[in-house]
Amino acid sequence: MPIARPLTATPGRALKGRFRVRGEPNLTTLMLLLASLARGTTVIYADTSAPAPEVAAALALLADLGASPETHDDRWQVSGLGALGLLAPSRGLQFSGAPRLLPLALGLLAPYDFAARFEAGPGLGVPPALIEALRGLGTTVDAVRTGQLPLTLRGARLGMPFVWRAPAAPGDNWVEAMLLAGLGLPGRSRLEGLAVLPEPALRLFRHFGADIVDFADANGLGLTIAGLPKLGARTLAPAGDPDIAALAIVAGLVVPGSDLVVENVPLAVARGGLVTALTEMGGKIQQLERRPAAGEEVVDLRVRHSALLGITVKATGLAPADLAPLAVAAAFAAGTTRLPRLGPTDKGERHQQLAAALSINGATALVDAGGLMVGRPRAGGRLGGSRVEAGRDARFGAAMLVLGLGAAEPVSIADESPLRAALPDWLGSLEALGAQFSRRLP
Numbered sequence: 001m002p003i004a005r006p007l008t009a010t011p012g013r014a015l016k017g018r019f020r021v022r023g024e025p026n027l028t029t030l031m032l033l034l035a036s037l038a039r040g041t042t043v044i045y046a047d048t049s050a051p052a053p054e055v056a057a058a059l060a061l062l063a064d065l066g067a068s069p070e071t072h073d074d075r076w077q078v079s080g081l082g083a084l085g086l087l088a089p090s091r092g093l094q095f096s097g098a099p100r101l102l103p104l105a106l107g108l109l110a111p112y113d114f115a116a117r118f119e120a121g122p123g124l125g126v127p128p129a130l131i132e133a134l135r136g137l138g139t140t141v142d143a144v145r146t147g148q149l150p151l152t153l154r155g156a157r158l159g160m161p162f163v164w165r166a167p168a169a170p171g172d173n174w175v176e177a178m179l180l181a182g183l184g185l186p187g188r189s190r191l192e193g194l195a196v197l198p199e200p201a202l203r204l205f206r207h208f209g210a211d212i213v214d215f216a217d218a219n220g221l222g223l224t225i226a227g228l229p230k231l232g233a234r235t236l237a238p239a240g241d242p243d244i245a246a247l248a249i250v251a252g253l254v255v256p257g258s259d260l261v262v263e264n265v266p267l268a269v270a271r272g273g274l275v276t277a278l279t280e281m282g283g284k285i286q287q288l289e290r291r292p293a294a295g296e297e298v299v300d301l302r303v304r305h306s307a308l309l310g311i312t313v314k315a316t317g318l319a320p321a322d323l324a325p326l327a328v329a330a331a332f333a334a335g336t337t338r339l340p341r342l343g344p345t346d347k348g349e350r351h352q353q354l355a356a357a358l359s360i361n362g363a364t365a366l367v368d369a370g371g372l373m374v375g376r377p378r379a380g381g382r383l384g385g386s387r388v389e390a391g392r393d394a395r396f397g398a399a400m401l402v403l404g405l406g407a408a409e410p411v412s413i414a415d416e417s418p419l420r421a422a423l424p425d426w427l428g429s430l431e432a433l434g435a436q437f438s439r440r441l442p
Helices: 025-037 053-064 101-109 128-135 174-183 199-207 242-254 273-280 320-330 349-360 394-406 417-422 426-432
Strands: 007-010 016-020 039-045 070-072 075-081 116-119 140-143 151-154 163-165 188-194 212-217 220-226 259-266 284-293 296-304 336-340 364-368 371-375 411-413 436-438
Touching (some): 007 394, 016 426, 025 053, 025 075, 025 101, 025 174, 025 199, 101 116, 101 128, 128 140, 174 188, 174 199, 174 220, 199 212, 242 259, 242 273, 242 284, 242 296, 242 320, 242 394, 242 426, 273 284, 320 336, 320 349, 320 394, 349 364, 349 371, 349 394, 394 411, 394 417, 426 436
Parallel strands (some): 016 259, 163 188
Antiparallel strands (some): 007 436, 039 075, 140 151, 212 220, 259 296, 284 296, 364 371
């Protein structure tokens, strides 16, 4: 069993400078796959020194399929082969540590009339519903155990457009996987019964030139996609990861004396529920430069340490990942902040986790039927001073470290390994701005 490596955030130093939010890994992965289907060389500007596991696996996948990605200090270059132009791999394709890439790769290769063997370590599989969706395209899927890797995929000799009715709760990247499959099949394929549309992914498909039309009918939302298009190579940069942007923004607000420029923030985040709530709490957040990035827009935000006030946060525009950064901000706010439950399926597990972590670090936190109420420590109390068990949840662990950077006493997480694996450059980026982390418990 791996040895846990505690990490402590030590308060006392202001954060100053520019924090560039790296590209969201899932969209960066999709960007690489679309680049392989475009004609010509796509240039993707990014910090390539420590790619997320999914991105590293996608680069390896493209090398196995003949797209020849090149890595430079500030960019990746992908030599696209056009729709249905990828080459048969000469070895098994590896997906260990990259569960979100797996559905995308299955969709990418489902139209190809060659055998592709998908391999991974224990614990990574393919839900039977996704296997049946692939078989509905005429693709053969052979596996020793249904739903488990390894498996071998081979597309039909004569591809045909498909109609796919989405299940009630499709898994991560299933819709994007079916869209990738549609690019490799003749005619116009149709996806039906979607509860929501993957808007950032759709913008990216369209940016490369995909012909996608959305519609609504009695069954819900839907998409049609034209197969075998002439996608064009692009020069682009991925928009920043919304979760990392949220953590950087809250750090700038709660660490005394801080003055940050958070770069490459998706416009949807800058206008979304989290930033709206933080501004209503009194956060000093100023929008600076705005520019296009990979089919959407990004902005730079100047964020300064602020005296925050408790509010009742509206659920509109909030994502589940916004709750932890907002709860951390609320622990520094005068008065009480109420964080809502996010719809009827929200059973409050995240609220309970946050309440426990904040309470042991001195904040007042209470979960009730309406959500989570958070406030500063009671009279005589101090914020911080305890260790949090974040488990494998890297972003929750990161939020607790942000709490420690602004608190009166240090805050620790029990194991930094998941955070370093999922957010490999996050700690170093904060340290460059003045943050202090220690590998010894307080």
